[in-house]
Every structure is written in structure tokens, then in C-alpha cells.
Amino acid sequence: MSNIPSSSHADSAAVAARIERRWAAIVVAIVLVFVAVVIYTGLHWAMMPPSRVETIDPTTLHVSGEFIESNLGSAVETDGSVTVRIVAQQYSFTPQCIVVPADTPLTFRVTSADVVHGFLIADTNINTMVEPGYVSTFKTRFPTTGEHLMPCHEYCGTGHEGMWAHVRVLDRAAFDKLAANARRLSCAQ
Numbered sequence: 105m106s107n108i109p110s111s112s113h114a115d116s117a118a119v120a121a122r123i124e125r126r127w128a129a130i131v132v133a134i135v136l137v138f139v140a141v142v143i144y145t146g147l148h149w150a151m152m153p154p155s156r157v158e159t160i161d162p163t164t165l166h167v168s169g170e171f172i173e174s175n176l177g178s179a180v181e182t183d184g185s186v187t188v189r190i191v192a193q194q195y196s197f198t199p200q201c202i203v204v205p206a207d208t209p210l211t212f213r214v215t216s217a218d219v220v221h222g223f224l225i226a227d228t229n230i231n232t233m234v235e236p237g238y239v240s241t242f243k244t245r246f247p248t249t250g251e252h253l254m255p256c257h258e259y260c261g262t263g264h265e266g267m268w269a270h271v272r273v274l275d276r277a278a279f280d281k282l283a284a285n286a287r288r289l290s291c292a293q
Contacts, residue, residue, distance in 0.1 A: 162236040165191060165217050177290040178204055180283050185209040192221035192234045195263030197254065201270040201291030205279035206249045214240045222258030225271055233258060246273040 165171050171191050177199045178188050186208055191198045193216065204210055214223050216236040223240065224231045227250075232240050246252075256267035272291055274282070282289055 158239040158241065159237055160215055160239050162215070162217050165215065170213070171215055173198065175288065177288040178202060178283075179288050180280075185211065187211045187213060190214045190223075190269075191217055192223065192256065192267075193217040194219060194261050195256075195267040197256070197267070197269040199269070199290035201272060202254075203272050203274060203279065203282065203289045203291055204246060205276045206246050206273050208276060208279075209243065209245055211241065211243050219260050220258050221256045221260050221267070224255060224257045226253040226255070228252065231257075246271075249273045249275055 160169070160171070166173065171189060176189050176191060178186050180186055186204055188202055188204060188210060190202070190212065192214065212223075212230070214232070214234050215238065216234045218236060220236070221234045222231075223234050228244070228246070230242065230244055232242060234240050250273050252271040252273070254269040254271050256264060260267065270291065279289075
């Protein structure tokens with residue numbers, strides 16, 4: 105027989121049960137906090153990232169507003185920053201080649217006229233989805249001059265493999281010289 109009195113076994117069992125209940129309560133509390141965070145962020149952001157909160161009518165995209173063809177490309181703003189407007193459509197980006205200055209704040213505003221497209225600028229961290237009915241907006245800057253390939257990385261139909269464009273990054277002086285002669289810039293100038 106055991107030398108431990110039976111009341112000692114009961115006390116040990118009670119202590120173990122109390123510790124297990126405490127840890128169970130802590131785990132349940134942690135799970136409830138995680139569920140609350142998920143619910144809050146889901147409702148707060150309406151299950152969409154912030155870049156997708158601006159909507160646009162894709163059926164009138166080319167007729168009126170900021171995405172008419174004469175507004176596409178790079179434009180210098182009054183504060184010296186540059187805004188780039190692009191329309192993705194099966195199976196091209198308009199404009200096909202974009203000119204931007206190096207080491208300058210850039211704002212990209214991109215939308216789709218038809219289906220979901222991918223927007224990726226190679227050798228950078230720029231990567232977003234472009235959906236019809238929404239304007240994807242993001243800010244960046246290119247530290248050095250160079251050429252970057254801009255393919256569509258979201259399957260958009262049978263001509264998807266040919267959907268790509270270029271981004272040409274110029275030094276600020278060369279960009280300003282081009283911008284002095286045109287309101288909107290693309291490689292076609």
C-alpha cells in the first residue's frame with residue numbers, strides 16, 4: 105500500500121483540475137481574441153484591401169473621367185510628384201510604354217475595362233490585381249534609371265501571354281525635358 109494518505113490524492117487532483125481549468129480558460133480567451141480581430145478587420149475593411157475602395161464604371165471608362173485616352177500615361181503634378189494612369193484590357197495595357205522619373209514620388213492609378221488582370225513591374229515590389237469596377241492606387245518610387253517589363257500575371261484569356269508593357273525610368277532632368285513638351289507622357293512621344 106501507499107504511504108500517501110488518500111486526502112493527499114484528493115488535494116492533488118483538485119489542484120490539477122484547477123490548473124487545467126485555468127489553462128483552458130486562457131486558451132479559450134486567446135481564441136476569442138483572434139476571432140474578434142478577424143471579424144473586426146473583415147467588417148472594417150469590407151473584406152477588401154484599401155486600394156480597392158475607389159470604384160469606377162468600366163462601361164464608361166473610355167468616354168469620360170480620368171481614364172480617357174488623352175489622360176493616360178505619366179503626368180507631373182503641381183507638387184513635383186508624378187501620377188501614372190493606366191487601363192488594362194484584354195490583351196494590352198494602355199499606354200504600352202510608360203515613362204517615369206527616377207527618385208521621384210509616383211502614384212499609379214490602374215483600372216480594368218473588362219476582366220481581372222495582374223499588374224507587376226519586374227525587379228520591383230510592385231504587384232497588384234486590377235479588377236473591373238475598381239481603381240487600384242499605390243505609391244512608389246524608382247531609385248535608379250532603367251527599363252522594367254510589366255507583364256499581366258493574372259490569366260485573362262487566350263491572348264494573356266502577349267499582354268505586357270514597359271516602364272522606362274529616366275533621370276529627372278531628361279524626364280522634365282520631355283514633360284516640358286507634353287501634358288501626358290508615354291514612350292510614343
